[in-house]
Amino acid sequence: MDLLFKIFVEPFALMVSAPDLLAQTLWEGLVGGVLYALIALGFVLIFKASGVFNFAQGIMVVFAALTLVGLHEKGVPAVLALLLTIAVMFVLAVAVERVVLKPLVNQPDIILFMATFGLTYFLVGLGELIFGGEPKVMITRELFLPQGATDLQLFGGVVRIQHIDVAAAVVASLMIAALAVFFSKTRIGRALRAVADSHKAALSVGISLDQIWIIVWFTAGIVALVTGIMWGARSDVSFALQIIALKALPVLILGGFTSIPGAIVGGLIIGVGEKIGEFYWGPLIGGGIETWLAYVIALLFLLYRPQGLFGEKIIERI
């Protein structure tokens, strides 16, 4: 009886009695969700273009952030370091296309997936060789990202809004909106969808696979850079950031692997869901439930929509 009370009554009573805490939890969840959506977006872009789950997306986040901070440490002004990092991500996109993807055209997806494993370990080694393994501090101030916090007096309590979190939400939203427009309204976007449907068919109508892949990997590189800046600002820039990419998996399961809106909605549901779950129900079993709660949420959705919320329904004739 006591357990039932703790599950079904106490959390809701706390929500009502301390609405400021509920508002804070929702805000943290939304911010977390936007950041998860950013990570997931990198996966979605590449999956849409090549049907490959890019295992290297996590290390791309680290590599981009380390390049930015590393260049700044060498004395390069922050804005120039940002531009140079974008250039490095472009070179990386071209190199991936030439060395990894091009030789594997029309190979089974699993081969391309394994190739991204190889790319991951290569980038880990290259990153450690160039930048070392020590953590670095993100140059938030130099990039004109806001610092500090505002305490809002709400519901008889305080809701603390970190300015960097607001910036993260704004930047991520703008980026997601721009990408959505770019890929749905432009020629390149249509070409990308054609490539995603069939490499051979796309080639037959004159779409250049090389160009599309470079554009998509470059875009995923930019997304990785923004992700690295925002996550790095919350902690530090180190190879530990790579693990954060695992958070994208439940988001992708939930939102679908091919949908940009899916990444956003999935990210927000997972972000808010895990924060609410951890905060109100976590203490019942000793805390630390958000690690697996995200997967439980995703699995619950999968029971009703196996293709995810916005994923393409695949019907195959037997």
Place this chain on the structure above:
Amino acid sequence: MAFRKLCLGALTAALAGAASLPLPAIAQETIYVPLFTYRTGPFAGSGIPVANGKHDYLMMLNERDGGIGGVKLVIEECETGYDTKKGVECYEAVKSKGPVMINPWSTGITLQLIPKAGVDKIPILSMAYGLSAAADGNVFPWVFYPPATYWDGASVFLKHVAATEGGFDKLKGKTIGLIHLDAPYGKEPIPFLETQAKEHGFNLKLYPVAAQDMQNQSSIWLNIRRDRPDWLYIQGWGAMNPTAVKEAARTGFPMDRLVGVWFAGGEDDARAGGAGAKGYKSLNWHAVGADFPALQDIIKHVVDKGKSQTPKDKVGENYYNRGVYNAMLIAEGIRNAQKITGKKVVNGEDVRRGLESLNIDEARLKELGLAGFAAPVKVTCSDHSGHHAIYIQQWDGTKWVRASDWIEPMRDKVRPMLEAAAKDYAEKNTGWPKRTEPCDKSS
């Protein structure tokens, strides 16, 4: 065919000739010291300075003194990535090379190697980490845990809390939180804190942080905001520490009530919090800074000669000095083994005896060029830790400064618990051998 036979004959002759040649004298006149390190992966931020400190001190002994007792050390690192599985692989890889001891530098790896140590006759030096119960030398003759256990650390934290609050009786009704890595290392202080919570009537709250959420702690800090703990103790490692300090600063948690164990006290851990981290405290048992003759010798013989991976300005940082302290224990264990056995080239069994009778007093620290670097340390046959005193250091915004005198751990509380835990370990691990190793006098 004839050519093939000729080649085969020549090869056979060459191999036979090579086998009959005596091995170079140098191969036998060395002492092999493997170092398990992690310069890569999510925990590299903490692992690199420690690895550098250990390597550089031992290298300095080779360069300055020609090794220990005239025998050069062969120093070999094995990269574990702080991954228990890889650590066990490292152990299997170095085992056949005759290591005089193993430094796992991970509680998870230590736990896996404890049952192997006695079988393979290779002592384990888990310096201020590992299984707290292993400090009982009567049950764990092959494991060494100087200068203090995690339970000692937790007890010193509680003494500091009590001293600040006005006595242990003032802890009743207070809430003390433990934010810890959700791994064997992070969970180590829990049994001791739970016992103390019952004894002194404080409310203990646990905040586990999964490895994949080390940099994603906002939920944890929401819980902390809800529970409003009066004090928080951090048992974190790697990226977890700077994130926790940063989150504490972001959420306005009073920094002078946030205390990290000695492995949550790196410069990078505090630096990440920016100005908001000022006031953060952590435990320590050795000095920070490079103003010691031994560290100056490291700079002169190793760093300046390009034989180190350490930038010169990082020599003397907290985790670097932690590595130096660890290497000093390694070296003194070997030196003591040479003294006890009269042998120059010692093996694992000899070094076990050397570690077990370790007694580094003020005079010896001065000889080592480490006067004032740390307090004397003594290990005995039954006490493999020594439960030595610890002090509190505080972040002043740019560096660690000493913020307390030496604080003795609650030995009277820790020791009985630890002995009971050791007994329990031996009973649960069927066939755990009774100690047969004789005891040497302290030297």
